[in-house]
Amino acid sequence: MVASVELHLDERATRRIRVLWDLLEDIGVQTLRTPHNGRHRPHVSLIAARALDPDRVAEALTGIEVAAKLRLNFQFAGVFVGRVVFLGLAPTPDLMHHQSVVWHRLVVHGIESLPLYNPGEWVPHCTVSMRVPRPILTDGLRRCLEVLPIEATVTRAAVVDYARDIYRELP
Incomplete structure (x- = not known):
């Protein structure tokens, strides 16, 4: 199980990624549209962890505009180990700094993330499928x-863990 602090996208970008999910499902690729009763939204995860307490995360991020009005530009597609397909973002200084600030604030408050989300390791992306058949x-x-x-423009942020039915918006 994985929980995350997610950035959600404006309506136009969300719609385009949902269309992509439909196109992929049509050729037999299970996307994030399918799991957890379709509750997934196209998003960019700033951090991910095995579990997150939404109250502790919200407290740790007090004073930070997690849903900062960042401009995002998805420019490439890629594959992580395990045949995880994603849309890759241009790593702008604003985006990389924002992720680093959120990560550091959580670490200072004793909230750990998966190592792939450490600054310098994090690859900004939007996952579209977790296991694409070869x-x-x-x-x-x-x-x-x-x-x-x-x-895209970031419109919202939230602590999310669909497996535990957690969704808490952040400022």
């Missing part, structure tokens, strides 16, 4: 590339 991986990536680039 025979259709190339087709899945091609579909991702067909929708790029996608420009």
